Amino acid sequence: MNREIQSILLILIGTATLRISLGDIFLRYVKPAMQPYLIISGAILLILGIWALVDVVRTAPPKAKEALQGDPDSSDTDTDHGHSHGLSYMAWMLVLPVVAILVVAPPALGAFSAGRNNATVTAKADGIYSALPPGDPVDVGVTSFASRAIWDDGKTLDGREVAMTGFVTPNPDGGWWLTRLSMSCCAADALVTKVQVLDPPAEAADTWVRVVGTWTPGGGTKDDRAIPLVKASSVQQIQAPKNTYE
């Protein structure tokens, strides 16, 4: 792989990284906290690429003084062979994420992944579930709702009207789950939370909805594979949020 292509690949990777991290697209793949690191590394790669391209253009006529030599500072310890600077064909693989990002920009994970994986609801670390803020309906996250229902016997949900947003994952046994994914680093480690909506209107998979309803016992408790139930009083289609992960 020659120096021109090396520099162009760096420019492309840097551009693709900046392209997703300067807007909201990166939220489909990683946590919001990654944004500054992505911008910095994208900028570094872009600058390195432009700089290397300038080098290539400047040094177009071959110069003898560019011959490879070992690091003069450590000629006593280095075992230089002078061959490893050539890049293998493997660097071409970097074209794939560039194409995937700039051409396809795949969507956040949705019903396909949620349908394949078991729902997992973890207990809150301290086990203390404070009362929901006043006012009905009260906005609650799907994961918070499920954790309260399963690990606190729904005490803080009983008698309250809640509003939750999530996407639709068809339940093979009928109806659909109001679903939310949560990630700790990137989409590859996303965990699924599902809430079964009782007597829901038909909705297509991956539709984003706002469900207003009340918690109904019967989904099981103290079991992180349990799927809590919500009796919906209204289901409203909405735009997908910027960050689809909770």
Add this chain to the structure above:
Amino acid sequence: MTQQRIEQPTEPQAGQRWRPGALEIFVVVMVVIVIFREQISSLLSGAAIGAATTIFVSIVVQALPFLVLGVALSAVIATYVPASFWQRALPKRQSLAVPVAGAAGAILPGCECASVPVASGLMSRGVAPAAALTFLLAAPAINPIVVISTLVAFPGQPEFALARFVASLSAAVIVGWIWLRIGKSDWIKIPNRPHLAGASRFETFRNNVAHDFLHAGGFLVLGALAAAALNVVVPPTIMDSVAGSAILSILAMAALAVILCLCSEADAFVAASFTSFSPTSKLVFLVVGPMVDLKLIALQGGTFGRKFTTRFAPLTFVVAISAAVIAGTVLL
């Protein structure tokens, strides 16, 4: 361009008879991609392929800043830190240098993608391969961020974080000692950091970062591709069928750690989600993952050569499982 001719003697020299070179092919490929972008997009938008593409991009995007950090640190080590520093910092006896390097892994707060280039930078500066490899294995598993995330993922069970720390550090040190005894120098391709005569230190640094990033990045992409494909092909429910058997569940969790290629700062949350599995098999997942996974195998193979990775990865896999099983039996 002199440089290029030295590296790749088979490539036609510029200025001779015109033939389509790599650059021309590259431009044509990019133009074709731009023309057919609609078709490519729709081809990759099926449910399974779409999810695989998302996971592929996610793994690459998530690893990218860590890889940049790793190659930058590695270039700093190779360019600015004199070799004599490491001779003073590490014990002369290599069998002592191994545990010291392992413990030093606690200070690199990064994922496994950062530790591979750093280890290669250390080796190019004369650090014994066994010590650098111990550092490579220990760093992603025992750094403070990983310990804290493990504590958070297993609320009320601090023994999990302790067992992970102990098992990971001992596995790393044991692999280092074994490598010291049986490792042969021709198994490992120690990347040298070539230096253009007349180039300033900074120019050398800059070229090293660019070169190492492209090189390691290509292998990272290969690993991410394999992980994304397997993630969609292997049905997750297959795991539930082996949860009941002690031995099968340990092997299945070890294999899953290799396939999923999770970041070591996130894997504890995924491990915690396998509720039907024994604590020991979860620990195996946490110890194996940061040391052996598809993207690491690809990265290590790219950095140190295939001869290296075909020996090092299986050795590490076996030692990591054993250390985790022993630590799990004693501590969990």
